Amino acid sequence: MNQKRWLTLLGLVVMVSIMLVAGCGSEVATDEAPDAEADNGGIEEDVAAETSSIMIAGSDSEVNLVTRLAEEYMNANPNVSIAVTGGGSGVGISSLIDGDVDIANSSRPMKDEEIDALKANQGEDVYAVRFAVDGVAVVINENNPVSELTVDQIGAIYRGEITNWSAVGGEDLEITLYGRQSTSGTYVFFMEKVVQADYSPEMRNLAGTSDIVEAVTGDVGGIGYAAIGYATKDGIKAINVKADDNASAYDPTVLENVTSGNYALTRPLYQYVSGKPSSAILEFFLFEVSEEGQNIVLDEGFYPITAADLDFNKDALE
Amino acid sequence: MHSRTELIMKILFWASGIAIILFLVGILFTLLSNSIPALGEIGIGSFFTSGLWRPGAYGEPTYSINNFILGTFMVTVGALAFAVPMGVAAAAYLAEIASPWEREFFKPIVEVLAGIPSVVLGFIGLVVLAPLIARFFNIPSGINALNGAILVGIMALPTIITLAEDAITAVPKEYRHASLALGGTQWQTIWKVTVPAAFSGITAAAMLGMGRAIGETMTVLMVTGNMIARPESFLDSVRTLSANIAIEIGDVAFGSVHFHALFVVGLVLFIITFIVNLLADILIHRKPEVNK
Secondary structure (H helix, E strand, O other), X not given: OHHHHHHHHHHHHHHHXXXXXXXXXXXXXXXXXXXXHHHHHHHHHHHOOOOEEEEEEEXXXXXXXXXXXXXXXXXHOOOEEEEEEEEOHHHHHHHHHHOOOOEEEEOOOOOHHHHHXXXXXXXXXXXXXXXXXXXXXEEEEOOOOOOEEEHHHHHHHHHOOOOEHHHHOOOOOEOEEEEEOOOOHHHHHHHHHHHOOOXXXXXXXXXXXXXXXXXXXXXXXXXXXXEHHHHHOOOEEEOEEEOOOOOXXXXXXXXXXXXXXXXXXXXXXXXXXXXXXXHHHHHHHHHHHOXXXXXXXXXXXXXXXXXXXXXXXXXXXX | OHHHHHHHHHHHXXXXXXXXHXXXXXXXXXXXXXXXXXXXXXXXXXXXXXXXXXOOOOOOOEEOOHHHHHHHHHHHHHHHHHHHHHHHXXXXXXXXXXXXXXXXXXXXXXXXXXXXXXHHHHHXXXXXXXXXXXXXXXXXXXXXXXXXXXXXXXXXXXXXXXXXXXXXXXXXXXXXXXXXXOOOOHHHHHHHHHHHXXXXXXXXXXXXXXXXXXXXXXXXXXXXXXXXXOOOOOOOOEOOHHHHHHHHOOOOOOOOHHHHHHHHHHHHHHHHHHHHHHHHHHHHOOOOOOOO
């Protein structure tokens, strides 16, 4: 009887410790993952001096594009190994500040305090490259007669200040707002660039871009936003956007309007490095902004960089 | 030798039982310990004030979950409002009226219904049910609480049918015989005798169906629109507690106030489902109203 009691107690202790170890174990694993990979990179460099490895992390909007660019680059340059992970722009920038990655993907410019933190941690200045342009189309039902809006009007609609299409030259029809969820980079971009305040609480938060397209297709009074590539789907149309009252309206589905910078709802996609890029990283950047790289950018549904972006890149690439 | 095997088996079985308790305690502990930083920072009252849930606000973040509790309540009650009558009727038919081959035919169908992945139902809700609702009520969009309630009701049906049928079948034969012998029709027997006698089991079935409905995430996330404002009616978009966690846990910074606030939402959800399941359990184990 006594023995039995001991065994049960032992069983209990073992189980509790397994649970605790499992709990701690997983935490440690996630914390150390970037370091471990960085170490591997170091080892590889030691073994074969000619092989260089580049760690890239950051924006989820950029992760597919950069992965594709990296694959194409590695095919042509077998001695370079590039690892790309997502996590969000903020994650990429903080990893760069901590020195865990070589390049941070970011769909927003770095903040001043982040630049200062990088300087303090790494003792290096930050250098940035714009390698692609991302555009957002505002879409409405194809049966809605409205065809153009100013950025201000779109903002007022999404803030909930304009609730009827008649206020912007349309029919007497209530506006239904469709938007993405806060996990989406587009949600944040649209909030900062267009809404410039909180979204109206009446906005429906849908899980993906195709959900928005589906909803606007079935709702004459609906308005939504989506990557430009989606705006050509049947049942919806893209609004021609005017930067302000005096500007002319530009159709985002026309490539030149986006590449010329005339269409207002675009954002450059950034890559950040600490210290002036050299050797493998510089080579990779030059590949990205080359004609070959920009064709991949187009192929992946983004837009090539403009003359202004090339100017911006001079600092880092020359 | 024999007694040692006996002992080992006994310990193994006992340990399995204890493991369940430990899991529950572990989950509760995780929820509580992760909730505390948010409760300290924001204050428990701020979660229940009339306002909005806006952790990523342009200005000052706010964390009121009142609208989500209301949304969860609307979807759940709406689901049960049609799933319980329908489920009990189907169960009464299966238990009392159906011929053996009908029973053999329908029971597997009910089980298949239970096995449909919630994301599939959500997709159907988005593509099929939403336009139907919009046309029927003549409203711009069918992405609303009603859509979610209908789909969640469909998901809760198998639970309700199976448990209610068990409860009705368990009613002693003598009851029916007595009723029929007194000249009652089959309808009167079911409606006045069998179903009332199985009442506690049927209520438990409804409660367990409700537990299923409250926690349902994927379908609701896809079809209710997840608006953060206070819903005015069933034709309005709503966001439920579970959908809110699913939406935001993906992009929340680990260890931030927002992260811990989501655990508070989880804790509230846990407490609600715990109470519902506890009530169901009490009802299941209650003695039948009428004794032999």
